[in-house]
Amino acid sequence: MSIYGEKAKIIAGGVDLVPRMRLRKIKPECVVSLQKISGLDYIESNGVGLRIGALTTLRSIELSPVVQRDYTILY
Structure with missing residues (x-):
């Protein structure tokens, strides 16, 4: 997050982020998972x-x- 800042997106379950990425509404440079x-x-x-x-x-x-x-x- 410190490298990418606002260009990164956090993903937990993906119910919000993944559909928006598929529709190309957002194009993050980096996706950070919270799963672990x-x-x-x-x-x-x-x-x-x-x-x-x-x-x-x-x-x-x-x-x-x-x-x-x-x-x-x-x-």
């Missing part, structure tokens, strides 16, 4: 808000008891 960084697949609720890690799958969000109970708009 542990601890980015979490769902946390602290009573004030909900935190969802960058590597949390949509399926995990759907099946989360916290989301189903407290954030029904996402369920």
